[in-house]
Structure formats: structure tokens, C-alpha cells
Amino acid sequence: MNVQIEHHHLTADDLDLLQEIMNIAFGRAAADLAEYINLFVVLSVPQIKLISPDKVNSTLSNELDGLKQNVSAVRQEFWGDLNGSAVLFFPAETENELVSIMGNSDLDVEFDEISTSLAQETLMELGNILIGACSGKIASLLKTTISYSPPFAIVNTPLEEAIEQLGFQESDQILVLKTNFTFEERDLSGLLLIAKQESSFAWIKEALKKLMAQYE
Amino acid sequence: MNQKILIIDDSKVSRMMLKSTLGKIDEFEIIEGVDGQDGAIKYWEHRPDITFMDLTMPVMDGYKAIELIREGDPEAVIIVGTADIQTASVKRVLDLGALTVVKKPFQVDQVRDALNKAAGS
Numbered sequence: 001m002n003v004q005i006e007h008h009h010l011t012a013d014d015l016d017l018l019q020e021i022m023n024i025a026f027g028r029a030a031a032d033l034a035e036y037i038n039l040f041v042v043l044s045v046p047q048i049k050l051i052s053p054d055k056v057n058s059t060l061s062n063e064l065d066g067l068k069q070n071v072s073a074v075r076q077e078f079w080g081d082l083n084g085s086a087v088l089f090f091p092a093e094t095e096n097e098l099v100s101i102m103g104n105s106d107l108d109v110e111f112d113e114i115s116t117s118l119a120q121e122t123l124m125e126l127g128n129i130l131i132g133a134c135s136g137k138i139a140s141l142l143k144t145t146i147s148y149s150p151p152f153a154i155v156n157t158p159l160e161e162a163i164e165q166l167g168f169q170e171s172d173q174i175l176v177l178k179t180n181f182t183f184e185e186r187d188l189s190g191l192l193l194i195a196k197q198e199s200s201f202a203w204i205k206e207a208l209k210k211l212m213a214q215y216e
Numbered sequence: 217m218n219q220k221i222l223i224i225d226d227s228k229v230s231r232m233m234l235k236s237t238l239g240k241i242d243e244f245e246i247i248e249g250v251d252g253q254d255g256a257i258k259y260w261e262h263r264p265d266i267t268f269m270d271l272t273m274p275v276m277d278g279y280k281a282i283e284l285i286r287e288g289d290p291e292a293v294i295i296v297g298t299a300d301i302q303t304a305s306v307k308r309v310l311d312l313g314a315l316t317v318v319k320k321p322f323q324v325d326q327v328r329d330a331l332n333k334a335a336g337s
Contacts, residue, residue, distance in 0.1 A: 013229075020229040023272065024320045027299025040304040043272050045226065141321065184304075215236040 009201050010175070015048050017208050021141050022046040022134075022177045026192070029133035030181065036129060037101050037183075044180040051174050060163050063178060064089060064191065072098075072119065074127030074153040075166050078135050080146040081203045084174070084196035086131040087166055088123070090188070092156040095119040097188045102126055116155050123153040135194060142207040174198065220245045222264035224255030224281060225297070226273040230320065234268060234297060237322040241331065252276030256284045259292070266334050269314070271298040271305065279308060286313040293337055295330045297322060 010018075023046050030041040051059045064071065070092030077085040090098065099122045128151055139146045154165055174195040182189035196204070221244045225231045231248050238244050247262050249255025252269075253276040259267060267285065271278035278296065285292045296309045299320045306317050315337055318330050 016227070016229045020227045020233075020320075023227065023230075024299040027272075027301060027320070030300065031302045034302040034304065040302060043300055045272055045274050215233045 010050065010205060014205060014208055015050075017212065018175070018177065018204070019046055019048045021138055021211075022048065022179065022194070024141065025134045025137035026179045026181075028137045029130050032133045033126075033129050039101065039186065040184040042182040042184055046177060046179045049176045049178070051176055056174060057160075057163050059176075060193070061159060063176070063193070064159055064163075069158060070156050071159050071162050072123060072153070072155045072157070073162055073166060074123040074131070074151050076127060076131045076135075076151045077149040078139075078146040080139070081144040081200065081207070082135075082139055082142070082146050082196060083200045084194065085166075086127075086135050086192065086194045088127045088130055088190060088192050089162075090123075090190040094188050094190075095122070095155060097186055098122050098126065101183060101186060101188070119155045120153040123155070124151040127151045127153070130192060131194075134192065138194070142204070142211065144207065175201070175204075218243050218245045219266065220247065220262060220264040222247045222249060222255065222258055222262060222267040224249040224252065224258075224267060224273075224278070225270035226251050227270070230270065230297075234322050234327070237324055237327050240324050241328050252278055252281030252284075256281050259285050260288070265293065266331070267292065267294045268297045268318075269294050271296060271300050271309070279312060282309060282312045282314055293334050295334065 026043060026046060030043055034041050071089050072092055072095060073087055073089045075085055075087045099118060102122050102125055135146060154162055174197060177194040179192050180189060221238065223231050223234050223246060235246055247258055247264060249258040251273045269278045269282060282294055294314045296314045296317045297320060298317065301319050309317060316330050316333050318326050
């Protein structure tokens with residue numbers, strides 16, 4: 001079980017259950033995306049981690065170490081009973097593959113010719129599907145609804161700068177749910193992080209208790 | 217005698233949810249495997265009547281475990297319980313010889329239907 005615990009108010013059992021919820025949510029999100037792009041999405045076992053306030057940026061840097069020096073990313077915030085944000089990361093220089101996967105291959109342009117704005121549009125479209133489906137399914141399993149901010153995308157930016165631009169707050173402990181995914185037949189993989197703010201933890205505990213009551 | 221069911225899933229919570237769901241349907245003898253490799257070993261140790269198999273697991277995934285089990289026992293009855301409901305995933309496990317796919321989170325009616333299908337197989 002890929003669960004790591006630092007100081008927190010959620011128990012190991014709570015985290016086990018959240019990990020399974022993430023597994024279900026990402027499975028549904030991948031199915032939605034696969035149908036849209038007509039490509040099989042290979043999933044990894046999700047990981048879950050609580051990060052203390054002073055370690056948010058350094059932990060994210062370590063988590064994202066597998067990506068190249070520069071990254072492209074799209075972030076969406078969500079709020080309601082669950083508050084947090086979801087960020088989808090890709091190694092930089094995969095913009096042409098992303099544009100092609102998302103159905104804009106008819107543009108037939110080389111990477112250099114793909115404008116930053118087209119790459120941003122593509123990232124935001126992909127983020128909308130994957131983040132919306134995944135966060136939405138988590139909310140639905142926990143019997144609540146969430147609202148989303150418009151997506152915010154950055155293209156080909158150094159990792160440290162990207163983390164800063166994406167604006168993770170260092171004032172709050174966050175719960176990070178992480179999944180790697182790969183598009184079959186394409187040399188492209190990315191990483192989805194869903195970070196929930198500490199202000200949601202009490203509500204999450206209660207929702208998990210209600211969910212488990214169905215299985216007692 | 218109660219049917220013997222092997223649950224192969226890396227998530228303790230998921231195994232618990234399935235055990236609870238099965239308990240609402242009938243009494244079963246339950247054996248658990250924590251990943252594909254452990255599950256395949258448990259399969260040969262216990263020779264269950266029905267195996268519930270997750271797909272996304274560490275060490276050995278469910279696809280490989282189905283292949284391994286069905287290679288040694290072409291009559292093995294395997295029900296896939298997964299959150300990965302992509303059309304390609306479902307087709308792949310059915311091609312490997314799984315009987316049917318039940319999507320997570322487990323619901324009593326869907327698990328009962330799968331067990332009925334297993335009884336008629």
C-alpha cells in the first residue's frame with residue numbers, strides 16, 4: 001500500500017479508503033478520456049500522501065522529479081464541501097503529441113509552429129475532461145458536489161517556476177492524491193495531482209464514515 | 217458446502233467492501249490475495265470456485281494474473297472487479313478468458329448477477 005503519513009488528523013484507514021476512491025475515480029476519468037480520444041489509457045496504482053505546510057513545494061518537486069526539467073501543466077481549483085485543486089503535469093515538449101491526441105492533428109504543423117496559445121487551449125481541454133471526471137467522481141462517491149474555477153495552463157516552464165506559478169499555498173497542510181498515466185501507442189505520459197486543503201479534512205472524515213457504513 | 221471465493225486486490229478497503237457485498241448475498245469461504253502474484257499463488261493453493269480480480273495492482277497486474285491462472289486452469293472462473301472500465305480494458309480481460317466485469321464500487325445487484333453468471337458457466 002503506497003500510503004505515507006506525516007502529522008495529520010486523518011487515520012491510516014481513512015487514507016486507505018481515499019486511495020481506493022481515487023482508484024475508482026481515475027478509472028472512470030480514464031474511461032471518459034479514452035472514449036473521447038480513442039486511445040487506451042494505462043493507469044498506475046494511485047498514491048496518497050499528506051504533506052505538512054512547510055514541505056509543500058519541496059515535496060511536489062520530488063514527486064515530479066520523474067518529469068523533465070521543464071513541464072507543461074493545467075490547474076483547476078474546486079470548492080464546496082471539498083476544497084482544493086487538481087493539476088495535470090506533462091513533460092515539456094510533448095505539446096505536439098497532446099495537440100494531435102486531442103484531435104487537432106489536421107493542423108499538420110511541426111512542434112516549433114504550434115503556438116503557445118494552441119498548446120494552452122489543448123491542455124485546458126484535456127484538463128477539463130480528466131480533472132473534471134476525476135474530481136467529480138470523488139465528490140460523487142462522497143455524496144457531494146463541487147464547483148470549479150476556469151482552468152489555468154502553463155506551457156514549457158521550469159519545474160520550480162511552474163510549482164510557484166501554480167500557486168500551492170505553503171500555509172496549509174494538503175492531502176495529495178497522485179496517479180501516473182500513459183497513452184498507449186504514444187510516447188506520452190503525465191501525472192495528475194489532486195490536493196485537498198486541510199479545511200476539508202473534518203468533512204472528508206465524516207463522508208468516509210458514511211460511505212463505509214454502506215458496507216458494514 | 218459454501219463456495220470458495222478468492223479476492224485478489226491490493227486495496228484492503230476494496231477487499232473489505234467486496235467481502236461485505238458478498239456477505240449480503242450468501243455465505244462464502246473467502247480467501248484473499250494482495251496482488252496478482254500473491255493471488256495466483258493462492259489460486260493454486262486453494263483452487264477457489266470463483267476468483268474476483270482487480271486489474272491495476274503492484275508487483276503483478278490483473279491482466280498477467282488472469283493469463284497465468286487461465287494458462288494452468290482453462291476452466292478457472294474469473295470475475296474482474298475494477299474501476300478501469302475502458303472498452304479496451306473490458307475487451308482485453310474477456311479475451312484473456314475472464315467471465316465478466318463488475319465495476320467498482322461494488323453494488324449487491326451487480327455482484328449477484330456476476331455470481332449467477334458464474335453458476336451458469
